[in-house]
Amino acid sequence: xxxxxxxxxxxxxxxxxxxxxxxxxxxxxxxxxxxxxxxxxxxxxxxxxxxxxxxxxxxxxxxxxxxxxxxxxxxxxxxxxxxxxxxxxxxxxxxxxxxxxxxxxxxxxxxxxxxxxxxxxxxxxxxxxxxxxxxxxxxxxxxxxxxxxxxxxxxxxxxxxxxxxxxxxxxxxxxxxxxxxxxxxxxxxxxxxxxxxxxxxxxxxxxxxxxxxxxxxxxxxxxxxxxxxxxxxxxxxxxxxxxxxxxxxxxxxxxxxxxxxxxxxxxxxxxxxxxxxxxxx
Numbered sequence: 001x002x003x004x005x006x007x008x009x010x011x012x013x014x015x016x017x018x019x020x021x022x023x024x025x026x027x028x029x030x031x032x033x034x035x036x037x038x039x040x041x042x043x044x045x046x047x048x049x050x051x052x053x054x055x056x057x058x059x060x061x062x063x064x065x066x067x068x069x070x071x072x073x074x075x076x077x078x079x080x081x082x083x084x085x086x087x088x089x090x091x092x093x094x095x096x097x098x099x100x101x102x103x104x105x106x107x108x109x110x111x112x113x114x115x116x117x118x119x120x121x122x123x124x125x126x127x128x129x130x131x132x133x134x135x136x137x138x139x140x141x142x143x144x145x146x147x148x149x150x151x152x153x154x155x156x157x158x159x160x161x162x163x164x165x166x167x168x169x170x171x172x173x174x175x176x177x178x179x180x181x182x183x184x185x186x187x188x189x190x191x192x193x194x195x196x197x198x199x200x201x202x203x204x205x206x207x208x209x210x211x212x213x214x215x216x217x218x219x220x221x222x223x224x225x226x227x228x229x230x231x232x233x234x235x236x237x238x239x240x241x242x243x244x245x246x247x248x249x250x251x252x253x254x255x256x257x258x259x260x261x262x263x264x265x266x267x268x269x270x271x272x273x274x275x276x277x278x279x280x281x
Contacts, residue, residue: 065114080108080125083103090139091139181217192206218249229246229247
């Protein structure tokens with residue numbers, strides 16, 4: 001059989017054909033050996049050919065099988081190397097590499113293949129490499145973009161967390177300052193002016209009133225009556241109408257206390273006068 005009459009081995013293997021292709025390869029090798037042994041009992045291997053040494057020239061020419069050597073072998077090995085490298089990159093769950101895996105399995109025995117067959121398998125392997133390479137490259141790009149998005153999201157979440165922590169720390173620091181006696185007085189002076197239009201004369205009365213009641217201590221508590229906070233709300237939970245932090249926030253207490261004075265007495269000096277007369281307000 002000459003190279004021109006070698007059987008075409010297409011289509012090349014898919015995963016479910018790999019075993020059958022291996023069997024065909026072994027049968028083909030066996031046929032070549034049997035024919036050679038029956039004809040002359042000797043196989044001469046030389047220069048990349050298998051020939052019947054004692055056949056007449058015409059018979060030897062007809063029975064020669066050119067195996068994959070030289071450039072054919074080099075191209076086959078290059079295709080194998082490229083295919084294996086690509087398979088290492090590929091994610092089998094994301095990219096279909098079944099056909100390429102079949103070609104690799106078949107081409108691994110290229111040294112024992114007829115040259116024409118090896119060339120044909122190499123060509124098809126190269127074509128499959130190009131196709132799978134496009135898929136692998138696209139998948140790798142998608143994965144890289146996804147990783148970049150996840151990194152940006154993680155960095156954004158970290159920034160937001162850090163900013164929230166910094167804001168909370170700043171708020172806590174500001175609240176701690178506002179809860180001091182001087183801080184509470186400053187808050188009360190500002191709220192009186194901005195909300196009620198009361199001036200320094202009214203603040204003087206308020207200062208006297210709340211100094212008597214609590215000493216401007218936001219944690220002041222009357223054990224006998226249960227009054228609580230800077231304005232000595234009775235009970236302290238009344239101040240929750242302003243905010244739930246009434247137990248720990250001087251600003252919440254002051255806001256409630258000024259509103260109470262406005263509704264009950266009209267202004268702080270009236271409340272202070274009532275307190276002086278009745279010892280409560």
